[in-house]
Amino acid sequence: MTRHLKAMIGPSILNSDLSRLYEESQKLLDNGADYLHLDVMDGHFVPNLTLGHPVVKCLRNKIKDVFFETHMMVSKPEQWIVPMADAGVNQYTFHIEPVDNVAEVCRKIRENGMKVGLAIKPGTPVSEVEKYIAISDMVLIMTVEPGFGGQKFMEDQMTKVKYLRDQYPLLDIEVDGGVGPATISCCANAGANMIVSGTAVIGAADQAATIRSLRDTVQEAINKR
Ligand SMILES: O=C(CO)[C@H](O)[C@H](O)COP(=O)(O)O
Ligand SMILES: [Co+2]
Numbered sequence: 001m002t003r004h005l006k007a008m009i010g011p012s013i014l015n016s017d018l019s020r021l022y023e024e025s026q027k028l029l030d031n032g033a034d035y036l037h038l039d040v041m042d043g044h045f046v047p048n049l050t051l052g053h054p055v056v057k058c059l060r061n062k063i064k065d066v067f068f069e070t071h072m073m074v075s076k077p078e079q080w081i082v083p084m085a086d087a088g089v090n091q092y093t094f095h096i097e098p099v100d101n102v103a104e105v106c107r108k109i110r111e112n113g114m115k116v117g118l119a120i121k122p123g124t125p126v127s128e129v130e131k132y133i134a135i136s137d138m139v140l141i142m143t144v145e146p147g148f149g150g151q152k153f154m155e156d157q158m159t160k161v162k163y164l165r166d167q168y169p170l171l172d173i174e175v176d177g178g179v180g181p182a183t184i185s186c187c188a189n190a191g192a193n194m195i196v197s198g199t200a201v202i203g204a205a206d207q208a209a210t211i212r213s214l215r216d217t218v219q220e221a222i223n224k225r
Helices: 018-030 053-062 077-086 102-111 126-130 155-167 184-190 207-224
Strands: 008-011 035-041 067-073 091-095 115-120 138-142 172-176 194-197
Touching (some): 018 053, 018 207, 035 053, 053 067, 067 115, 077 091, 102 115, 155 172, 194 207
Parallel strands (some): 008 194, 067 091, 091 115, 115 138, 138 172
């Protein structure tokens, strides 16, 4: 079977009205989101707090058949694998920076039935994550310092995306942070195929048109490659 890369848009609900998490999430899905990117912060790995597995579980009870990715900005990713699997998470994406035994965390994530995503901060060299690509499903190249939505896109991170795309034509590569209509071409041309967009999608006058246009830009770049 030939595998093809697919353009996918996974909005981040971080900057939405979190008192209406379900309604905001459902609206994004009705407007064409391919998956949901749920930002989990522990106030330690990053200087912010968001939501944890009890909230993810409540959302899963209302939204059944949608791919949930949790972006684990936490100091001890191994601690939350079982609770997040139990909450119905499909992909557990964690930062490798604070982890001593990345392979062991990957193994445990799979053992609990989830896909493995590996994330790196802007200051982390791509070589640090490249070592583990064979035991992962996706690499997330952060395009802001993790911790807050609504920050400025860091274009210099595209060298990492380009490098990975050249080396691994079929790898799922995600970008996250400051991505929207103004920066999507940059991400698409560099080779990202999984796009997280928070503020730009949440605040769009026409959410459906924005999501469609982001996906079309990425898919066109994939088709040209
Ligand atoms: O992981 C994140 C921040 O650490 C968020 O996913 C990201 O910032 C998305 O929001 P925006 O598109 O507004 O930058
Ligand atoms: Co994120």
